Amino acid sequence: MEYIYYLANATLTLRIVEHLHRSPQIPISFVSVIHQIEGWIVKIKTASPLDGQQDGDFRAFLNELGIAYEPPMRVNMALWDLESGQSPIDVMRRYQVAIVSHGSPEREEIEAFRQQFVQGLGYCPETLA
DSSP states (O other), X not given: OEXXXXXXXXXXXXXXXXXXXXXXXXXXXXXXXXXXXXXXXXEEEESSOOOHXXXXXXXXXXXXXXXXXXXXXXXXXXXXXXXXXXXXXXXXXXXXXXXXXXXXXXXXXXXXXXXHHHHHHTSOOGGGO
């Protein structure tokens, strides 16, 4: 199963990652996190289908934080290339997207990205709050 959501800021993105770490019953294959100027895209792919109750509960949680999202073709291509095993660096160069994390969801990668981005700008944009 796949879930692709659009989130307003880093805090909401981190809440999803923390939820996944606290929910071993959700068999995660991978999580891809992409930052865009106006928000965050998170794609979650499960290793096996969730049962109806789990799927409904997980969608309800995700809907509280963001909106189900159909990415534009360029972002879709980047997500497909990541899933096919291509290097995040190569995918970033090819599609000009900021891939923050791919694989096992890690809070540290998102925090490091946020810190480096803010440090480079000298202020914290709303999407990185």
